[in-house]
Amino acid sequence: MIYDNKISKLITKLIRLTSEDKIIWDTMDPPNSITKGTNDIFPLFFKTIYKAKNVALYQQRYQDFNPDTEQFYWTERVRFAILDEMNIVVWENHEQSPALLDLLNTIREKAAGFDDLLDDLLDDEGDISLFKS
Amino acid sequence: MINLLQQSLLDIASISSILGLLISIFILFKAREIHKSFLRRARLPAITRELAKTTSEISTKLKSWSKSKQPALDKLAKAKGLLENLKPKLPNDEEKQINNFLKNLHPTKFLFIKASLNKLTEDTAWSLYTDLGTIVTRLEELVKDSKWD
Numbered sequence: 001m002i003y004d005n006k007i008s009k010l011i012t013k014l015i016r017l018t019s020e021d022k023i024i025w026d027t028m029d030p031p032n033s034i035t036k037g038t039n040d041i042f043p044l045f046f047k048t049i050y051k052a053k054n055v056a057l058y059q060q061r062y063q064d065f066n067p068d069t070e071q072f073y074w075t076e077r078v079r080f081a082i083l084d085e086m087n088i089v090v091w092e093n094h095e096q097s098p099a100l101l102d103l104l105n106t107i108r109e110k111a112a113g114f115d116d117l118l119d120d121l122l123d124d125e126g127d128i129s130l131f132k133s
Numbered sequence: 134m135i136n137l138l139q140q141s142l143l144d145i146a147s148i149s150s151i152l153g154l155l156i157s158i159f160i161l162f163k164a165r166e167i168h169k170s171f172l173r174r175a176r177l178p179a180i181t182r183e184l185a186k187t188t189s190e191i192s193t194k195l196k197s198w199s200k201s202k203q204p205a206l207d208k209l210a211k212a213k214g215l216l217e218n219l220k221p222k223l224p225n226d227e228e229k230q231i232n233n234f235l236k237n238l239h240p241t242k243f244l245f246i247k248a249s250l251n252k253l254t255e256d257t258a259w260s261l262y263t264d265l266g267t268i269v270t271r272l273e274e275l276v277k278d279s280k281w282d
Binding site for chain 1 (some may be wrong): 185188189192193195196259260262263266267269270273
């Protein structure tokens, strides 16, 4: 429980630092150590360096089995991992939490320049109202 | 001989009534548990979904705390309402965790006087968001467990 709590605190800290632009995440192709030997799909893979550690956050689409319908179905989860210098996963979080999804959304907003886009749109609105007056 | 028989019957009657009382108390507790479990199955999934959504909204609002803290405080107040509604339906461990969260949301200032939500600092609000995330994870596990109750 204490261990889980530490991970939750770390994820919250990463959300905060990302939203304040104090850490920048790079998109990259998922390393072979994650994709090899699996049919899973990784639509998004982000990596950053935090306190000299390679930290990764990625989306994983995988097939799960539903015992009620006795069929496989595609589902999705967010993974948080620590990588070594060779991009090999040395540790991976298996617990799902809403904070992980919030971190992914924060990174995506920053990567897409969502804040800048909104600021630009608001600036345009200002220009229009200035033009009208 | 008759006196001895009467005394034995009286003893048996006394022991039986004490046993009956104990069984009644046990059944009362079990009935309460079943009632809670029924309520959990009926309401827990919907409230947990709503709480997870509110938790994500809190993180979004916390990012703009420096501009205005009110939206984040409004969402924390909503989470408080949801948790208070949920509390009586939960097992003891989860109830305790929610009580701790509510205590941190309104820390006691002078013995019985509780601090207002407006007094929260940004650091405390982020810490409350972390705690709320842990609570949501536990509740999601409880929803899965309650399918087997």
